[in-house]
Every structure is written in C-alpha cells, then in structure tokens.
Amino acid sequence: MANAPVFQNYINGEWRGSSTGDTVASVNPANRHDIVGIVPNSSRDDLESAVAAADAARTSWRKLAGPARGQLLYKAADILESRIDDIAETMTREMGKTFGEAKGETARGVALLRYYAGEGMRKVGDVIPATDASALMFTTRVPLGVVGVITPWNFPVAIPVWKIAPALVYGNTVVWKPATETAVTAAKVAACFHDAGLPAGVLNLVIGSGSVIGQGIADHPGIHGVTFTGSNAVGKRIAQAALARGAKYQLEMGGKNPVIVLKDADLELAVNATISGGLRSTGQKCTATSRVIVEKEIFPAFREKLLEKIAALKVGDGMEASTWLGPCASESQMETVLGYIRKGVEEGAELLCGGERLQEGKMADGFFVAPTVFDRVTPEMTIFREEIFGPVLALVQAENLEEALRLANDSEYGLSASIFTRDIGSILTFIQDMDAGLVRVNEETAGVELQAPFGGMKNSSSHSREQGTAAIEFYTAIKTVFVKG
Numbered sequence: 001m002a003n004a005p006v007f008q009n010y011i012n013g014e015w016r017g018s019s020t021g022d023t024v025a026s027v028n029p030a031n032r033h034d035i036v037g038i039v040p041n042s043s044r045d046d047l048e049s050a051v052a053a054a055d056a057a058r059t060s061w062r063k064l065a066g067p068a069r070g071q072l073l074y075k076a077a078d079i080l081e082s083r084i085d086d087i088a089e090t091m092t093r094e095m096g097k098t099f100g101e102a103k104g105e106t107a108r109g110v111a112l113l114r115y116y117a118g119e120g121m122r123k124v125g126d127v128i129p130a131t132d133a134s135a136l137m138f139t140t141r142v143p144l145g146v147v148g149v150i151t152p153w154n155f156p157v158a159i160p161v162w163k164i165a166p167a168l169v170y171g172n173t174v175v176w177k178p179a180t181e182t183a184v185t186a187a188k189v190a191a192c193f194h195d196a197g198l199p200a201g202v203l204n205l206v207i208g209s210g211s212v213i214g215q216g217i218a219d220h221p222g223i224h225g226v227t228f229t230g231s232n233a234v235g236k237r238i239a240q241a242a243l244a245r246g247a248k249y250q251l252e253m254g255g256k257n258p259v260i261v262l263k264d265a266d267l268e269l270a271v272n273a274t275i276s277g278g279l280r281s282t283g284q285k286c287t288a289t290s291r292v293i294v295e296k297e298i299f300p301a302f303r304e305k306l307l308e309k310i311a312a313l314k315v316g317d318g319m320e321a322s323t324w325l326g327p328c329a330s331e332s333q334m335e336t337v338l339g340y341i342r343k344g345v346e347e348g349a350e351l352l353c354g355g356e357r358l359q360e361g362k363m364a365d366g367f368f369v370a371p372t373v374f375d376r377v378t379p380e381m382t383i384f385r386e387e388i389f390g391p392v393l394a395l396v397q398a399e400n401l402e403e404a405l406r407l408a409n410d411s412e413y414g415l416s417a418s419i420f421t422r423d424i425g426s427i428l429t430f431i432q433d434m435d436a437g438l439v440r441v442n443e444e445t446a447g448v449e450l451q452a453p454f455g456g457m458k459n460s461s462s463h464s465r466e467q468g469t470a471a472i473e474f475y476t477a478i479k480t481v482f483v484k485g
C-alpha cells in the first residue's frame with residue numbers, strides 16, 4: 001500500500017485530492033495483494049467544485065466551433081493511442097479482463113474519439129419549408145449544458161469515451177464519475193484529454209462512491225443531463241431523481257441475452273460464438289450470452305462440443321499471455337456469481353461443469369470462478385431470469401424455432417440476441433419477432449459497432465440509444481428557427 005501510486009480527481013483543469021483527504025485502494029482482482037492505485041473517496045464538496053467548473057466553462061466551450069472541438073478530440077485520440085499498452089495493462093490489473101481484450105477496448109476508445117471528432121464537422125439541422133414563402137425555417141441543435149456521466153467497471157475505457165466524446169463534441173461540458181473499481185484507468189483516460197489541451201472545466205473527473213457522487217450527480221440542479229450504464233436497480237434510481245427535477249437522462253442497463261441454435265446451424269461456429277459471447281470478459285458484458293436455447297435434434301452434439309471446448313479454456317491472471325479467462329472484477333462480483341450458481345443447483349438445474357471458485361496456486365489470491373454450464377434450466381429458475389454477470393451459461397432445449405423464440409423473449413430484458421441457422425425464413429422470423437435492441441445472425445450476442453445505434457428494449461435501457469448517429473439525440477436539443485425577412 002505504501003508504494004502504490006496515488007491518483008486524483010481532475011477538476012477545473014487541475015489534479016486534486018478529495019477535500020476530505022479520504023482515499024480508497026483499487027485492488028487487482030487477480031491478486032488482492034496488488035494495489036493498482038490509491039484514489040480519492042470524494043465528498044459532495046468535490047462534486048460541487050466540479051459542477052461549478054463545468055458550469056463556468058460551458059459558454060466558451062459551446063461557442064467554440066464544432067470543428068475546433070473535434071480537433072481536440074483528435075488530439076486526445078492520438079494521445080490515448082500512444083498510451084495504449086499502459087492503459088490496457090492498468091485496465092487488466094484493475095478489473096481482470098485479459099490484456100488482449102483490454103488492448104482491443106482501448107483501441108476502440110481511440111476509434112470512438114476519432115468518430116466523434118468527425119461529428120464536429122457534420123450537419124446539425126435541416127431546412128424545412130415554411131408556410132410563409134418569404135420566411136426561412138430551419139432546425140439547429142444546442143447542447144444540454146453540463147452532462148453527468150456515470151460509468152461502470154466492465155468497459156472502463158470504451159463506455160466512458162462513447163459518452164464523453166459525443167457530449168463534448170456537441171458542446172456540453174462534463175462531470176464524470178467512474179466506477180470506483182476502475183478509477184485508476186479513468187484517471188489515465190482523463191489525462192489524455194488534459195494533455196490534448198482541453199480547456200479547464202470542460203471535462204471534470206470526480207472519483208467517489210455511487211451513493212455520494214453518483215447520486216449527487218443525479219440530484220444536482222446544475223447538471224442538465226445524466227447518462228448512465230450499470231445495474232437496473234441504480235439506473236431506476238437515477239431516472240427517478242432526474243425526472244423529478246426535469247433533467248434529461250439516458251440509461252443502459254442489464255441483459256439476459258439469448259442465443260438460439262437451430263438444427264441446421266454450423267455447429268462449430270455456434271459453439272465458438274456461445275463461448276466467446278458468454279465467457280469473454282468473464283461474462284461481464286451487458287451483451288454477454290447468458291441463455292443458450294438449442295433445438296432438440298442438435299442439442300446433444302452441441303452440448304458435447306461446448307463442454308469439450310470449455311474444458312480447454314485457461315483461467316488465470318489476464319496479464320499472462322496464455323490466459324483466456326480472467327477473474328471476476330471484484331470479490332463482491334465473485335460472491336454474486338457464486339450465489340447465482342448455488343441458486344441454480346438449489347432450484348434443480350443440472351451443473352455440467354464449473355460451479356466453483358478456483359483457488360489453486362496463485363489463483364488463491366484472486367477472485368476466479370470456473371466457467372460454468374447448467375443444463376435443464378427452466379424459465380422459472382433464477383438463473384434463467386436474472387443477469388448474473390459472470391462466466392455462467394444456462395442451456396435450454398427447444399422443440400422448434402417458435403418455442404425457441406418464446407423462451408428467448410421470456411425476459412424482462414431485451415438488449416441483444418443471436419441466432420445460428422442457414423435458413424433465410426428462420427432468420428427473417430427471428431429478426432422480426434425477437435424483442436431486442438441488437439439482433440445478430442450467425443454472430444455472438446456481444447460486440448457493438450461504434451458507428452451503429454446501441455441500446456435495448458424492455459428493462460435494458462431507457463428506450464434511448466447510444467453511439468453512431470443516435471448520440472446526437474441525447475446530447476443536444478433541437479431548436480426550430482423561423483426567420484422572417
């Protein structure tokens with residue numbers, strides 16, 4: 001602890017500790033003795049300073065031309081790219097995903113910054129014919145003002161960047177509260193913006209607990225829009241707080257994503273995609289495959305291949321090149337996952353593999369759970385219904401496509417879903433009848449393209465979309481202009 005590096009909040013263009021001096025340690029989930037950094041446990045006073053700085057900066061930032069704001073994002077992208085190894089390593093040490101995945105995610109952050117930098121030069125309105133022939137009517141867009149960004153630990157670079165970059169390029173200033181779990185990664189991302197020359201106050205980072213800083217953002221009258229990714233329980237509280245004071249909000253929350261495998265599927269492809277979609281990042285993606293619904297004729301062969309391939313996966317520290325599956329992001333996340341596994345057994349599902357904490361050798365100091373597969377899962381079971389956010393797959397047999405779709409749609413969530421089949425009729429039925437914001441054919445459920453809208457149906461989101469051309473809808477308001485000469 002004594003030698004651990006110290007990271008600070010970034011407020012009004014300066015690095016500052018919490019006003020109370022309070023700190024917490026960010027711990028490596030692959031080795032609890034490895035302290036990645038000491039970060040502030042900020043107070044409401046720190047949040048007040050950040051909101052005041054964002055408010056003071058917002059007029060001059062809004063008045064800067066879009067292309068000039070874009071140029072600063074291009075610079076931040078170049079800096080992030082030049083630090084990719086350090087930031088990816090920090091991410092792996094803070095939340096456990098493998099170094100390869102962390103590097104891929106950081107590269108996605110670079111691409112996101114460049115995409116939104118380009119937005120600074122794109123059109124923001126339309127000319128609409130007025131009933132008065134001598135008048136000019138058009139729409140333009142204005143920023144919301146100060147945007148509060150509350151982000152989770154599972155994508156500590158990509159999710160913050162896909163919120164912060166559009167917020168900034170469309171002229172908002174930002175107060176960002178990252179997950180405490182990945183606060184060191186967040187500080188390193190904020191440093192890229194600072195070093196790019198972003199004016200003071202335009203981006204502010206406040207590290208602290210969800211109940212103090214997160215809730216403080218949701219409640220703050222000086223914050224005009226709140227964007228959040230995380231659990232449903234917290235998302236709902238944020239929505240209620242924002243609605244109560246008339247602020248705009250956007251929520252991206254859980255998933256219970258199904259993959260449907262039909263009898264004519266390419267078995268190898270379907271099994272590989274189920275493993276990749278369900279177990280990469282240790283199952284800690286809102287788009288992770290969680291329910292595996294397989295047509296009965298192909299079920300035994302699918303299950304055998306799945307188990308054979310899962311048995312070969314190497315679990316370990318994400319910094320080791322041979323590791324395929326890292327630890328859960330924290331001890332509490334591991335306990336949650338183990339709790340769901342116990343529930344699965346108690347409620348009568350058949351445990352085919354995994355199901356336990358791994359503690360051999362160096363793994364004893366980390367939060368590792370063996371990749372787990374349950375068979376004979378039924379829709380009443382908790383593991384069929386609730387988001388687990390861990391390396392757990394629930395297998396269900398279906399008579400045919402109709403039953404598979406009924407099972408797949410039997411969920412409060414509707415984020416992503418896939419089907420594996422070669423039959424065009426089945427593909428079209430799936431596209432039409434699957435209630436999910438992201439439907440994929442012969443591809444895993446996870447994997448979001450930054451240039452396309454992303455979001456869920458039902459309880460998976462606030463019915464809004466992020467990324468691609470959808471981002472402008474949240475981060476701006478339309479102003480209709482009527483000019484009579």
Ligand SMILES: NC(=O)C1=CN([C@@H]2O[C@H](COP(=O)(O)OP(=O)(O)OC[C@H]3O[C@@H](n4cnc5c(N)ncnc54)[C@H](OP(=O)(O)O)[C@@H]3O)[C@@H](O)[C@H]2O)C=CC1
Pocket residue numbers: 150151152153154177178179180181208209210211213214215216218229230231232234235237238252253254255285286336387388389
């Ligand atoms: N959709 C997704 O991508 C994600 C889904 N989840 C789901 O949520 C479960 C729990 O994970 P957890 O990390 O606790 O998720 P949370 O929803 O608690 O955390 C997400 C973010 O919200 C903050 N937060 C926590 N409480 C509040 C609050 N009252 N007001 C405002 N912000 C708050 C957190 O801060 P702090 O870091 O201080 O806790 C973090 O920055 C997971 O098992 C998974 O099912 C989790 C992460 C991402």
Ligand SMILES: O=C(O)CCC(=O)C(=O)O
Pocket residue numbers: 154155159229284285286287446447448
């Ligand atoms: O699948 C992805 O690439 C993104 C998933 C995501 O947004 C999340 O897990 O929160």
